[in-house]
Amino acid sequence: MIQTRFATSPNEFKTFDTKQIREQYLIPEVMKKGEVTAVYSLHDRMIAMGVVPTNKALQLPVFEEMTKADFFLERRELGILNVGAKGSVTVDGETFTLENKECLYVGKGKKKVAFSSDSADNPAEFYINSCPAHKEYPTVKATLSDANKVELGSPDNCNERVIYQFIHEGGIQSCQLVMGFTTLSKGSIWNTFPPHTHLRRMEVYFYFELPEDQIVMHFMGEPQQTRHLSISNKQAVISPEWSIHAGAGTSNYSFIWSMAGENKAFTDMDGQALNQLR
Ligand SMILES: O=C[C@H](O)[C@@H](O)CC(=O)C(=O)O
Ligand SMILES: [Zn+2]
Numbered sequence: 463m464i465q466t467r468f469a470t471s472p473n474e475f476k477t478f479d480t481k482q483i484r485e486q487y488l489i490p491e492v493m494k495k496g497e498v499t500a501v502y503s504l505h506d507r508m509i510a511m512g513v514v515p516t517n518k519a520l521q522l523p524v525f526e527e528m529t530k531a532d533f534f535l536e537r538r539e540l541g542i543l544n545v546g547a548k549g550s551v552t553v554d555g556e557t558f559t560l561e562n563k564e565c566l567y568v569g570k571g572k573k574k575v576a577f578s579s580d581s582a583d584n585p586a587e588f589y590i591n592s593c594p595a596h597k598e599y600p601t602v603k604a605t606l607s608d609a610n611k612v613e614l615g616s617p618d619n620c621n622e623r624v625i626y627q628f629i630h631e632g633g634i635q636s637c638q639l640v641m642g643f644t645t646l647s648k649g650s651i652w653n654t655f656p657p658h659t660h661l662r663r664m665e666v667y668f669y670f671e672l673p674e675d676q677i678v679m680h681f682m683g684e685p686q687q688t689r690h691l692s693i694s695n696k697q698a699v700i701s702p703e704w705s706i707h708a709g710a711g712t713s714n715y716s717f718i719w720s721m722a723g724e725n726k727a728f729t730d731m732d733g734q735a736l737n738q739l740r
Contacts, residue, residue: 469504489698505664511590522575539595541641549586565628569599593722595637621652646714657708658731663723672715
């Protein structure tokens with residue numbers, strides 16, 4: 463099953479109450495044991511998925527009603543980040559082992575993708591983003607040491623963090639997809655602050671490594687029309703092209719970010735001055 467979320471405009475966003483904001487943008491349950499979950503956003507046709515294999519392998523579905531394709535990757539590409547225990551992904555017969563926080567890019571044209579966990583009791587949790595693709599790029603695995611590390615923020619501003627870029631202009635090649643994760647230092651709680659928009663790309667955040675009893679207040683909307691959502695561990699949030707996407711947690715945490723759209727330029731962001739936010 464795949465759930466479709468239509469694209470939204472800033473004008474309707476202004477009128478949404480809390481429930482409508484959550485229904486439109488929050489993906490409350492990404493990781494379900496023994497299942498594949500999927501949300502298809504009409505913002506740049508990004509799909510966000512969770513795959514948690516237990517005692518048997520799970521296949522990448524086709525979602526025929528949305529993609530009208532014979533196989534998922536017929537006109538798509540995807541990036542996988544494992545946020546659980548050790549598991550593996552088999553792509554047309556070739557098996558890649560993924561430890562926690564390791565990444566796999568699978569390009570257009572691959573027909574069979576299967577996921578499995580080493581231990582059913584302590585399963586792998588594969589977080590996946592997929593967007594349309596028109597050219598085949600090689601399947602590439604990346605470990606943490608392969609990632610491009612960008613250190614940002616400071617303890618004084620409670621936003622000291624490290625960005626790990628996996629699929630990006632200078633790393634694993636893709637058509638549209640840009641993907642990696644960010645980890646906040648202990649005592650730092652603000653991500654992506656000062657915030658930005660990028661009308662050229664939509665973005666999805668998947669929060670993880672957040673203690674179960676803690677939350678992130680995630681901010682979205684046009685910079686002068688912001689709203690917030692309360693987000694728990696292993697929940698994702700869709701950010702339209704016109705929206706800021708930033709959060710403040712009641713503890714430190716990590717989040718996977720993933721983008722698709724007009725370009726893949728990570729630094730192509732329109733930064734917003736803090737004192738201009740409303
Ligand atoms: O467009 C880039 C994305 O919003 C994130 O990569 C930003 C981020 O991880 C951070 O500042 O902490
Ligand atoms: Zn961004």
